[in-house]
Structures are given as structure tokens and as C-alpha cells.
Amino acid sequence: MAVEDVSSSLISSLQNPTPTTTNSGTGALGKDAFLQLLVTQMKNQNPLDPQDNTAFVAQLAQFSSLESMQNLTASVDSIASSYTSSQALQASSLVGRSVVVETGSAVVDTTKGMTGSVVVPSSATGTTVKIYDSSKTLVDTVDLGTQAAGTTSFTWDGTDSAGAPVASGTYSFVASGSIDGKGTSLATYLPATVNSVTTAAAGGEMTLNLAGGTSIGLSKVQTIGI
CATH class of the missing domain: 2.60.40.4070 (Immunoglobulin-like)
Structure with a gap:
């Protein structure tokens, strides 16, 4: 198998990880293992038919792009978690208060x-x-x-x-x-009067459960009182 084919397979394994034994013990091929394998392949490539530099640069660019997407996903997950915590705190402060709806x-x-x-x-x-x-x-x-x-x-x-x-x-x-x-x-x-609050999953709108059995979205509230 050519070096570029092996590298492409490694990129694919990062995009769709499957259980794999690694030194890190994470069970999936990580970026450190990818780079180690890539360097090993470069060292052991056929000197009479070396890998094309353009293909090597393209593979590194692809790997860098993939790593950026993974970091972005982690950042979005962190923001979503923070939003959920903020929503729960806001909900607790509304219980027992009067609103105009x-x-x-x-x-x-x-x-x-x-x-x-x-x-x-x-x-x-x-x-x-x-x-x-x-x-x-x-x-x-x-x-x-x-x-x-x-x-x-x-x-x-x-x-x-x-x-x-x-x-x-x-x-x-x-x-x-x-x-x-x-x-x-x-x-x-x-x-x-707000009796309880229901927080929505996946960033949905908070629902206020009012005295009398009615419920309404937070965006529908005109005024929040004491």
C-alpha cells in the first residue's frame, strides 16, 4: 500500500474512530498516534519511489482541518453546557416571583x-x-x-x-x-405567580409553569416582578 493510501486511511479512522489499542489507552486513534505512524512511514518509504511532497502537505492540511473541527466541537459542547447551567440558575430565581404574561x-x-x-x-x-x-x-x-x-x-x-x-x-x-x-x-x-420552571433540552426555551395550571414560554413574559 502506498504511503498516501495509508495516510488517507488514518485520516478516515480519525473521522470515524473504531476501538483500537493505543499507548494512550483511549481506545481510538489519536493525533499523537497518527503523527507517529506518519513519521514512521516517511522513514520507511521506498527511496526509489518516495512520497510526493504535495501529497504529504495535503495530508497534513487535512489532518489540521480535522483537528480544528474536533476542537470546535469541544468548544460548542462547553458553551452548551454553560448555557444549560445558566438556564437552571435563572429558572431557580424565577420560582415564586410574579410575572405579567x-x-x-x-x-x-x-x-x-x-x-x-x-x-x-x-x-x-x-x-x-x-x-x-x-x-x-x-x-x-x-x-x-x-x-x-x-x-x-x-x-x-x-x-x-x-x-x-x-x-x-x-x-x-x-x-x-x-x-x-x-x-x-x-x-x-x-x-x-411562577410555581415551577421547566428547562428545555438542546438549548430550547424555558417554560414557566404558572399558578392556575397554565404554562408559557419565557419569551412571552412582558414583565418580571418581585
Whole structure:
């Protein structure tokens, strides 16, 4: 077998390593073993038919490229590991904190009331937020009147339409308004407490598990509170 053929085989073995006994005991052909074998081949090549210098340089360049790819892979693995650790630390700091997210329901302590916001895409009239309890019964209506395009806040004091206090629990908030004469549903942003956090594998997005049983991606969070 020609020297260049042997060297090509060695390069291939580095790209697709198989169990091999080496001095390092790693079980795969490493770069040191490759270079030692290459030097040995150069020393024992046929003096009447020596290896072409161009082929030798090409083989070294190929080996150098392979080594660079292996180092890059190790660096990427290290970065991925660091990201996972950072994500876990960030997750632990969010548990128990309040966040504001786009959702239609929230767990409300009615003794304290609740403040949320409504996103109005363009000028709207007759803007309201209807509040329903867990049995889908209308509890109260917050009248916001005419609103310009933008985000507007609303407050619910935890009482029904007659002013009587209601029990704490999960409530739904349905916002709507008339835009260009058409009734339009509007997005609501409500506060929620983070009960737990699910970290995703392979660099995926972290998921926040909120009080009330809903889950949402971290990128969907508008505000993180205390």
C-alpha cells in the first residue's frame, strides 16, 4: 500500500474512530498516534519511489482541518453546557416571583384586587373587560370607554357588579371593544405567580409553569416582578 493510501486511511479512522489499542489507552486513534505512524512511514518509504511532497502537505492540511473541527466541537459542547447551567440558575430565581404574561385567566386574591392591561391595536370605543368566575358566570364588568391605540391598564377591586366581595380563585378576563364599528376581542396581560420552571433540552426555551395550571414560554413574559 502506498504511503498516501495509508495516510488517507488514518485520516478516515480519525473521522470515524473504531476501538483500537493505543499507548494512550483511549481506545481510538489519536493525533499523537497518527503523527507517529506518519513519521514512521516517511522513514520507511521506498527511496526509489518516495512520497510526493504535495501529497504529504495535503495530508497534513487535512489532518489540521480535522483537528480544528474536533476542537470546535469541544468548544460548542462547553458553551452548551454553560448555557444549560445558566438556564437552571435563572429558572431557580424565577420560582415564586410574579410575572405579567398574555393570558385570559389568573389566580386572584380578591382581598387585594388585581391590575392588568389591555392591548388596543387601534382606536376603540365601548372598551370593556368582562370578568368570569370558574363556573363561567359573569361576575363584574370593567368599563374602559373609548381608548386610543396602545396599552391601557385596568383594575378590578375583587367585588361583583353589586359591590359585594367575591371569593379568591381563578377568574377569566375577556376584553373587547368596537374598532371601525366591529366588535373586536382584545389581548389581556395579567399577573401570575411562577410555581415551577421547566428547562428545555438542546438549548430550547424555558417554560414557566404558572399558578392556575397554565404554562408559557419565557419569551412571552412582558414583565418580571418581585
